[in-house]
Amino acid sequence: MTPTNIPLEDDASDIIAKAMYGLGLSPEQLASKAKISENDVHAALQARCDDHIIRSLSHALKLSPTALLNIACYQPRISAPNGLIRIVSAFGHVGVNAYIIVKGKHAVVFDTGTDASPLIDYIEGNQLTLDTLYITHHHHDHVAGIKKFNDIRIIYPEESKHGQKENILTGEQLTILNVSGHANPAKAYYYDGLKTPVCIVGDSVFAGSMGKSPDTESYQQALRTAQENLMSLPPETILCPGHGPLTTIACEQASNPFLATTHENP
Secondary structure, three states, rough: OOOOOOOOOHHHHHHHHHHHHOOOOOOOHHHHOOOHHHHHHHHHOOOOOOOOHHHHHHHHOOOOOHHHHHHOOOOOOOOOOOOOEEEOOOOOOOOOEEEEEEEEEEEEEEEEOOOOHHHHHHHHOOOOOEEEEOOOOOOHHHHHOOHHHOOOEOOOOOHHOOOOEEEEEEOEEEEEEEEOOOOOOOOEEEOOOOOOOOOEEEOEEEEEEOOOOOOOOHHHHHHHHHHHHHOOOOOOOOOOOOOOOOOEHHHHHOOOOOOOOOOOOO
8 A cells, every 4th residue: 555645633733732631721821831821822723823832831831842842843744555455435624434354254343434325345355364353442434334334253452452462363462452542441452464564553643643532531541541551662663543644653753742751851
């Protein structure tokens, strides 16, 4: 699969808003913490501010300033290895991703998107046997097509444990990882049976961002599970997010404001 110029799910203003919500900060509280005006905070939330404001907000929100400043020009261009198929259905401005992993004439599917028809068409058109459907989390855009898989084994996130191994396809192992936070429970699925290891991560990590958490406790959980259970994977691992382009562990360690391994001092 050739990489294309797929837009990121979030821009700098989205990232600031998610971090602000996750930390439970009002515009007034954030302005005080960042030592800027409340008008500057509102301008940043509308993508109208200069680098100095972005840097001040980054420190206050515990984001990587360099990564946030560079997000406008960040575009991972990652090719999917043979055997990994990305299917996009309509949702928001970049759609929602579902994935198929194929080995020989067998396939496993991850999430359904808002319309499972393209998944079914691909499987039937290539005369594949669908073994299992794995669900990353229960948000509607990821499970809307689930009724089309009534006769298939379905593994929901609450039915598996962190570190659990599953034998799939031609005998390789799938490792299940806890990525709860954006949703609870949520699971990611790591597979190293292709030329490059891949991990289907749902909305736990996007290229340059991550899914919004519902409250402050969940936000801290989302940061923790992403760092401990995803960023510890081999750096070449291809991350397959629920929205936006493919990325890698190495790319996100360098360029994701939430997850970049270095947070510069003010």
